Amino acid sequence: MWEQLQLAWSALWERRGRTLGAIAGIVIAYIALTFALSVGNAFRISSIRLFQALGTNNVFLVGSFTDADVASVKVYTAPYALAVIPVSGALGSIRLPNGKIEGVNIYGVPAQDVKYLLPPSSLALGTNAVGGGLAIVGYYVAFDRDTGAQLLAPGYPIVLDYGGKSYNLVVSGVLSLEHPGILNTVTSVVLDEAQFKSITGVDTYQIIVVTLRDSSYIERVQSLLKAVYPNAQVITLASLVQTINQFFLGLEVFLGLVPGVSSVITALWLYDTMTISVLQRTKEFGILRAIGFKSRQITALVLYEAIIIALMGIGVGAVLLAPLSLVPISFFPGMPLRVTPPLHIALATASLVLAVNALGALAPAVRAGRLNIVEALRYE
Structure with missing residues (x-):
């Protein structure tokens, strides 16, 4: 495995122009997705805290x-x-x-x-x-x-x-x-x-x-007031927080859709990059097969290249997210909100971006592993 990682790194360095382009795309996709979901999450938490201030009783x-x-x-x-x-x-x-x-x-x-x-x-x-x-x-x-x-x-x-x-x-x-x-x-x-x-x-x-x-009286009093004042609104903290929570969960999904599409685009970009790489390195893969590399090892080699690109993009994106969290966003009047990506969102988006890009490189990787040795050695 270590030998394969070294070969993967060398291959990426040799075509560093394409590698840097793919990394840049992943950086943008990771930042956009993580920040969008973090904004929705921050709004949801702030809203819940705001309405909880109305009093639980x-x-x-x-x-x-x-x-x-x-x-x-x-x-x-x-x-x-x-x-x-x-x-x-x-x-x-x-x-x-x-x-x-x-x-x-x-x-x-x-x-x-x-x-x-x-x-x-x-x-x-x-x-x-x-x-x-x-x-x-x-x-x-x-x-x-x-x-x-x-x-x-x-x-x-x-x-x-x-x-x-x-x-x-x-x-x-x-x-x-x-x-x-x-x-x-x-x-x-x-x-x-x-x-x-x-x-x-x-x-x-x-x-x-x-x-x-006591808060145990809430449902009883709510039912009583609804019966006496059918045309008025009777609001309790529990129902309000539930409604707010549902709204902002939907908002998080909506905010994640657009940057989510960008993650798919970077996966297609990586697919194109790895496909071109496999074609350009056909003879190289034939030589590796000839000296004893197995088909699955060639496939793993190409996947390692895609994973390294994705991890580097995620790492750079994580570093760039830090200053973004310092920018205040005005949500409620007079209450600037600073968006700090929670760990679970950062890890979830990192996993998603990594998985999508690995999936994008899977087809070229499998194709590389199935190359005919004789035809690969003759390839110019």
């Missing part, structure tokens, strides 16, 4: 609700719920100290329930207190999106514009990008429910969050 009722609906939900879920939290929303803007005007989502949440939606761990700065003119702001309200410079801090005054009027507030806390949840943590202003109503005049709720005492 929460059930979300989405629609348009009144105070009477909130009271009804509290009654229906009383044996199971730790809290029933209505959330209102509107669009407004904030005038920042640097002169910029930032569009924001304005949320209204009962002051006593903010701790369930925005625990201290969800804050980059300050506290989660609202009411009395206090407001929690999104990360890119407090920090400049382009430079990262801090514009606001707890205790700073801000001016909220809504409906042509201005309202003076004081920052109590700044939301962190690392703990996304049901509320927009990027560009938002969270107010006490009463203050939200006085500013916006909106007296309906878009979401009612039911925080359960």
Whole structure:
């Protein structure tokens, strides 16, 4: 075997122009396939983490609700719920100290329930207190999106514009990008429910969050709310994560199709390269057979050449993937995602590329092993 590997390496070096071309094709195919699947995998994991931040014990009722609906939900879920939290929303803007005007989502949440939606761990700065003119702001309200410079801090005054009027507030806390949840943590202003109503005049709720005492109650509460509110959406973490997971698994397959085709093209390229090589080395193979090489050894020799080319391409591709993982991709607003190929994807794509290219070289290798010795020695 060692002798065959040496012969394979010598043969590749003698026709290094074609060898380098085949290696380059495999490098491109391996990088494209691995990176595409890694992007899909990274998006899937980030999405699941994002929605897991909504809370494992929460059930979300989405629609348009009144105070009477909130009271009804509290009654229906009383044996199971730790809290029933209505959330209102509107669009407004904030005038920042640097002169910029930032569009924001304005949320209204009962002051006593903010701790369930925005625990201290969800804050980059300050506290989660609202009411009395206090407001929690999104990360890119407090920090400049382009430079990262801090514009606001707890205790700073801000001016909220809504409906042509201005309202003076004081920052109590700044939301962190690392703990996304049901509320927009990027560009938002969270107010006490009463203050939200006085500013916006909106007296309906878009979401009612039911925080359960135990996750074992989720299916029971979900069925109950669906029966009571058949026209509303009842969302749970389990169903949401399952849907997200299925979507991104499909996306991974889709992203892998195009670079997967490139792997097949490189296999055809290698087939062509090895076919030409076998024709050019017909007399060489005849000599090897004449001095005692068996048919299967000739076949193995050609396959070793293809495997060496594939391994070199994969190795170079793996090295080039490292800097690609440092390039941030914007997935969720304000949350750049760095794509680091997981080991299982890198190994799986390497195995696929290796197998496809070995398969591409199989026919020329078998043909080389079956050459007639006498005719091969006469070949010019």
